[in-house]
Amino acid sequence: MGNNTRVIEQSIILLLGANERPVRSMLLLEKEVFLLTEAIPKFRKAIPFSAHYKGPYSQEVKELAIDPVYYKDAIDLNNGIRLTTKGKEAYKEIIEELKASPLYNSIITALKLIRTLYDKLSDNELLLLIYNSYPKYTKKSAISDEIYRDKEHLSQSLLKKRLITEERYAELSGQPNV
């Protein structure tokens, strides 16, 4: 345990605090933390992700969301994942600390973008996008096979929500543009 544990917990709290809405599932939270590490390299150094059958995986993220070490009682896991009152106070403190960082503005934008765009995805839609965009983090499995088998339907659903462009639909589904 050490500085990295703290950074992982802070990144979870930052993501949860970036939007009033709870994060729907643990899988979504894990992947949103992963996306944060991709967008902000500073986080990537502290939060290692490895290849897994459900895409990039970090055991630490899951365990520390369930049972944080530095921010006890900050996270409520009932009916989605959200911050408790204590967690909201911790969020404000972390934001205040971050203000001194030259990366502050980029971090805020990244958090907002992640919660705005990726909260709208179902778990399977998210997995399809992650498998396709980050193949090196994906171990072939029955689950990945199932997602790929359903890629046309999942891509259609993403297109219907206008979360992907028609060109991206064609790339994901293997079908020509609609």
Next chain:
Amino acid sequence: MSNQNRMIADATFYLVFLKDIDKPHFLEKIVNVHDFHITPLVDCEVKKKLCGCGKNHYYQHIANGPVAKVSNIDTNIAILIATLLGKSQIKYGEHEVIAHSCELADQNINFCLLIDDAEARGFVKKHLSHLTPNMKWTSTFICECNCASDVLLKEECFELIEDMKNANSLRVPEWKWNKVEAHIQSC
């Protein structure tokens, strides 16, 4: 337009002036007045497309000029949008200009986002609607270069529009050009 002079455009904007219609002097006039922020991938794509056609020096002159700046982005926020766009949209830097616009919007900095790709525009309107008031078609921007400021003469705007219509690389619909022409005529 003076309070919205930080301009963000994808690669097609620069390429239409420098390559497709070959009127770099108009781009120079515009860049001398407006504060253009060029994102790294856009910079790279424009240089690549101009390489070997003898026009790169115009772009270098603009990109190294006192006003236009190649942004030094050491984070990779654009990747959050790239996952959702197609390869050709990424190639022209649509994800970068949208992400950079989000950063400016979050800091309450005024900017103008020039996007002509219909799908990218639709994506912004649907999911990042706070950027919509700052998003413009290139044709609307050209119109403003005459009607809201004197950057371009009326005749210059018409000349540009005619050339751009024929080049069609911006994929601006015909009705949009017609509307802009009528507006320039009347202003």
